[in-house]
Amino acid sequence: MSSDDQEKLLSYNGEVLIFQLSNGNLAEEGTAKASKLHVKRMTFDRSTRAFIQKSTGLFSIHGELSSFEMICCSYAADFRTGINLPCVLIRRNKKKSVFKYFLLLLHSSNEFEQRMNLTLDYEMKDDIKILDGPSILWRHIGAFFFISSQNDTIVSAPVKFSSIKWAGVIENLGTVLFGVGEPHATKRESSQKYSEEDYAIWGTEFYAYSIENKTVLNGAQFLPHAYGSVVTYIHICAIKVVNSVLRISLLALTQKNQLIWFQDGVPKNLCQLPFQHPRALQVMASGGGDLLYIVSCRSGDVCAIGKKSFQVAFKWQKVQSVLVDDFLGIGTEQLLLVFKDTFSTNCLTSFKITDLGNVNYSNDAFDPMENDLSERELQENYFLTVQALERRLQIGLASIRELQKHLLLKERILSKSCKALIGFVQGKEYIPPYKEEDVLVSLCDDKKYFPHSLDEKLSDTSHDSKHIVEKMWYRVLDDHLVVGVQIKYSFMLFLNDVTLSLIMDQACSYNPPLIQCKNSVIKLDTVSLPTSLTSPCETESSAKRIKLILHNKERKNNCQEQSSETNCIQIFTAVTALSPLLAFHNFCCIVILHARWGKNSGQFGESCTVPCGRFSLSMEDICSGKYSVTLPEKDKPFKEPVEDLFALLAVFHKFHFQITSPDCTLTSVKTWLLKHMECETIKEFPDSFLCKSHGALHGTLFNWKQKTPFEGILTIYCRDQTALYQCLHHLIHILPVNYVIKQLKLGSKEFLTNLLAQFLEKEIVTLKNSFSSAISELEGNLAQRCETVKKNSSSILPKSPLSGRKEAIQQIRDELQQEKEQITWGMNLLLSNAIYREITLKVATLQLESDLAAQKLNHL
Structure with a gap:
């Protein structure tokens, strides 16, 4: 590589992109001088423990190499497709006071696209950032300027910033700048009022400015103003707008060599860094499930701080570049440390890849593991062994917890039974409260526990209703009667196959008639905003590894295993026709x-x-419409009870559609729902939208869950198929060109895949446990048989010493024959017919379930 070459590194989708500016070939370009921007896509090969070149790209620029400079390289979302693409900002100095800047986008085909081109009469020097759009932000003489590729117009922020600490996009606020400026009080009052120490602390103030809304926000919601003179870098972990108030969780680096976590402007935790002059921070999701904060310093020193302990865990020196990505393609992120003066023309020559745990790759000559040929195999075996041990430990802990619960239940039963028995002996009647009756069972057929009438049964077991049922409600929608029951959270984890029955209550009838109804289970997720930012980086992505979740556990523990910002509401409904019931004029159910x-x-x-x-x-x-579901009008917000929403979901027809787009993100779907379909987001359920437009679509419900930027599941609840066709007709006009929409009749592919994996795992576990127990039983029978033979043979032997040599030889022959028979028995162990039939029946039942799941998955 020539000394004149300029080089920068960027990680993108597990690859390392090397951008180089170099002189062009004059013979190819003619007499005009030209420079070239090269890009190399490097991927890591675990077999050779080195980076290899995957592909290259080239962009020719007219002009001498000395007049060009790569300002920065990053990745930003293209507003046309919503896809993040690598981008490079290059400056060309034409004359002393004329500077030309152009921004290049790199596509997957290694083709460069020039997206922006602007000429300034000054040089960009401070706080240059590339944002989504793409757009460019920079500061010049206290003023900030912003230009986007959508309008190519330079916008100036009216707030005078001395430095910018963060810039990004906030929902409902657009692009927001956060920086340090001079406080208003200092501008109005004389500076002699403050001492030098006070002015160093209070002479600055944080401000946030929204470019789209052109409004100034209170910077104290981000950081206290006293930190304005010491904070050097900010990383936003999570940010939301709750009741027009910003809720922010962020990490800040200071000139005092500290990493501080702030929650809503209040410092919560602090870590003293081992190096000076920290300048940047990156977040890595390690394979162990913990988040790590990677801090880079100007001197080339790097350290890693754990989120849970908030202490320095690792540190390195003489590092030139730090990148975080999935370089190994294993589903979790790793850290790539590129050391100084270690580049070659072909690939990276000195580096270290680690997840600060089980994964460690290094080609450093001083690394003692470099020349160990079996290191990779040992590493993979170690990783798999640790995973298996962790899984066994988790299963063991779960078994211990279940055993503890079982023992506590037994102790409670014994304690209450003893109290009841003591009371019986003393002639006292022990009446437990309703919370204790669930563990006490009558041992005699007392007639009072079997009431003859339904009223007596309801009165005697009313405590069960209070104990289990949270709420019961009923609504009228068109010609349908909808009854809903919500179970208390503590019982949702213990009950299966929940259904509802509706019975006509007629005093003259001994056997009241049963009303025919349709049962369904409706589950919606609601976001609890006040508790969504309790710890830093809660919204950071966790480990990317695909995990199979058992369907039963997902159904029972869905509310329990979700993050702190998601709660589950589950309603059991019964829907029946209203017209036959109205014949009674006034009926009780x-x-x-x-x-x-x-x-x-x-x-x-x-x-x-x-x-x-x-x-x-x-x-x-x-x-009178007392219990009728009333839909809000177009100009009025949805303020109806939650029961009305569940009544709509229970009656309306439900259709699932999987929407994928390989080239563009699906950000237009939510815009289509809010603007074109005139929907309103339901406050309790952010993923649900209610259509308020006039006509046949009024009251139609939508649920949009975007799994990835390129794939999502759209659920439509409508009155009939005519409304469905209208929705799809409007939808296809706003989707990207190369879209694929598919109706999911049997369930989502991910759900059926997890269900099939669950059945296969059950089948394997059943086979293993059944044969293990059978082998254990056969081995026990064999040992018992051998012990019996041994006792019989020992009883036949004479109690006196052997009198002759022939008798001794015969005894040895008998013992050898017994050992041969025992070996033959051990090699020919046979299962009994009963055990074999039991194992076959269990396996056949599970195989039937797995075959049905595979058949459904095949029909998708």
Whole structure:
């Protein structure tokens, strides 16, 4: 590489991009002088433990190399497609006071596209940043300037910033600048009022400015003003707008060599750094599940701070470049440390790749593991072994917790039973409160526990309803009666196969008629904003490795395993036709809940019947609209109870569509819902949208979950298929050109894949456990048989010493024959017919479930 070459590194999708500015070939370019911008895509090869060149790209620039300079390289989202692309900002000095800047985008085909071109009469020097759009931000003589590729117009911020600490996009605020400026009080009052020490602390103030809204925000929501003179770098972990107030979690580097975590402008934690002059911070999601903060210093020193401990865990020196990405392609992020003066024309020659745990690759000559040929195999074996041990430890801890719960339940049962027995002996009647009756069971067929009438049964078991049922409600929608029941959170984890029954309550009838109804389960996620920023980097992406989640665990523990910002509301509904019931003019209905206890309840498999209550409905109530679902008008917000929303979801037809776009992101879907379809976001459920436009689509519900920027699931709840066709007709006009839309009839592909993996795992575990128990039983029978033969043979032997040589030889022959028979028995162990039939039946049942899941997955 020539000494005149300029070089910068950038990580992108697990690859290392090397940008180089060099002299062009004069023979190819003619007599005009030319320079070239080269790009090399380097990928890591684990077999050779080195970076290899994957592909290259080239962009020719007219002019001498000495007049060009790469200002910075980064990646930004292209507003045309929404895809993040690498970009390079290059400056050309034409004359002494004329500077030309142009921004290049690098596409996947290694072709450069010139997106922006501007000429200034001064040089960009301070706070140059590339933002999404792409757009360029810079500072000059206290003023900040902004230009976007969408309008090519330079915009100046009216706030005078002495430095900018952060720039980015905030929802509902647009592009926001956060920096340090002179406080208003200092401008108005004389500076002699403050001492030099006070002015150093209070002579600056934080400001935030929204470019699109042209409004100045209070910077104290980000950081206290006293930190204005010491903070050098800011990394925003999470930011939300809650009731017009910014909720911010951020990390800040200071001139005092500190890393401080701030929550809503209040310092929460501090780490003293081992090096001086920190300048940048990156976040890495390690394979162990912890977040690591990578701090780079101007001197080339680098250190890593753990999120949980908030202490320095690792540090390195003489580092030229620090990159964070999945360079190994294993689903988790790694850290790439490129050391100083170690470049060659072909690839990186001295580096270290590590996840600060099990993964460590280095080609440093001083690394003792470099020449070990079996290091890679040992490393992979070690990684897999640690994973298996961690899994066994987790299973063991879970088993211990279940055993502890079981022992506590036994202690409670014994304690209450003893109290009841003591009271019985003393002639006292022990009446436990309703919270204790769930662990006490009557041992005699007392008639009072079997009431003859439904009223007596409801009165005797009313405590169960209070204990299990959170809420019961009912609504009228068109010709449908919708009854909903919400179970308390503590019981959602223990009940399976929950259904509702509606029974006509007629006093003259001994066997009240059962109303035919349709049962369904509706589950929605609601975001709790006040607690969403309790720790730094909560919104950072976790490990990217794909994990198979068991369907049962996902259904039962969905609310428990979600993050702190997501809560689950689950409603069980029963829908029936209203017209036949109105024939009674005034009717009363009893709601019964049926379920089975799950594995964690201690009563696995037992049925559970809980009366939820009764309600009455008359024709006067229908005419007055007392319990009717009313949809809001176009200009009025949706302020109806949550029950109205669940009633709509229970009655309307549901359709799932998977939308994918290989070339452009699907950001237009949410815009289509809010603007074109005139939908309103339901406050309690941010993923749900209610259509308020007039006509047949009024009241249509949408649920949009974007799994990746290029894929999402759109669920449409509508009255009939005509409304569905209208929605799809409007949708296809706003989707990108190369879109693919597919209806999911049997469920999402990810759900069915996880379900198939669950059944296969059950099948393997059942086979393993069944054969292990069978082998253990056969080995026990064999040992018992051998022990019996040994005792019989020892009893036949004479108690006196051997009298002759022949008798001694015969005894040895008998013992040898017994050993041969035992070996033959051990090699010919046979299962009994009963055990074999039991194993075959278990495996066949699980194989049927896995075959059905595979068939559904194949039909997608």
